[in-house]
Amino acid sequence: MQRLPRTPRGAALMAVIEEAAALHLRAQAVVEQLHGRPELTNACRGVLRDLARLGPRTVPQLARGRECSRQHVQVLVNRLAADGMAELIPNPDHRRSPLVRLTPAGRDTLEAMWRREGDVIDELPTALQVGELEGATRVLREMRLLLEGARPLQVTKEEQR
Amino acid sequence: MQRLPRTPRGAALMAVIEEAAALHLRAQAVVEQLHGRPELTNACRGVLRDLARLGPRTVPQLARGRECSRQHVQVLVNRLAADGMAELIPNPDHRRSPLVRLTPAGRDTLEAMWRREGDVIDELPTALQVGELEGATRVLREMRLLLEGARPLQVTKEEQR
């Protein structure tokens, strides 16, 4: 039973992917127990982050940016709205599709999350140098772009059925 | 609204985590469409990989190695057994808890998966050097170990209720 990239470079690429996956899972676990259960679910937090990063957006816009179905995003947004984390405001460009905006409560929640995460990150006792970290980041980004390759995007017409 | 690690190192660590997550998701998407839907689901593939890596194991052993509930792993194993990918063989050390072992069909399936993945990896057109990749792998591993910190493990007694 062979580990199958056959070139040294292939093996090294595979190792990076595996470690990236392991780190991601571990980081997610840390984040999970950091914000505890009671707060928002993972997917909701993702939408919240998008709203903070991108500003008010309609549901379909959020869905496109997230590469998942607009119906699902709709559910998440409705949940956030019900929880007072987001609100729907009139959209001057579209009467049927309101803009979703963070409420102050949503903003506070997000900032508390970021503060908790930042605290953990800043206190990690590591000897890693900023230069090494930047090198790793660059490698990871390049690999992601490679894997994105010629990716199709932006279709719609209800995703071509 | 601030991105909150306050030190340069914190920001660099955060960047690595974010890129690792992005790469992981992208790699998962590639793998997903590589093996197509008809085959096994993601979780089943994970168990299959564990079986190949670790050899015959009981369900509870698999669950502990995977940090998820034994009940869930049981379901996955039952599914694999039903699909002919794994088989249950008598366990000399435990009459009630059989060992789960890959069948030849399971092994073939796994090897086909690895071959497909290896082919994609080996053919990525990248200028990244093996040394850079190894550096990135080292950084990622170190960060994961940092985040594992003093992690509790191996509790049981039905997970302390």
Add this chain to the structure above:
DNA sequence: CGCAGGATGACAAGAGCCTTGTCAATATGG
């Protein structure tokens, strides 16, 4: 302007992943 076709919100059914709780049968260790 009028209208066809696309976009949007809402709802539903369903798949996959995972958890906790429970139960009966079996192991284990003192």
Add this chain to the structure above:
DNA sequence: CCATATTGACAAGGCTCTTGTCATCCTGCG
């Protein structure tokens, strides 16, 4: 030998996400 723990099986339920369907709204084209 017996209390305690483990194991397999089943159930209920939550979260994430998909696809399909509808009625309604919007937009662009003629």
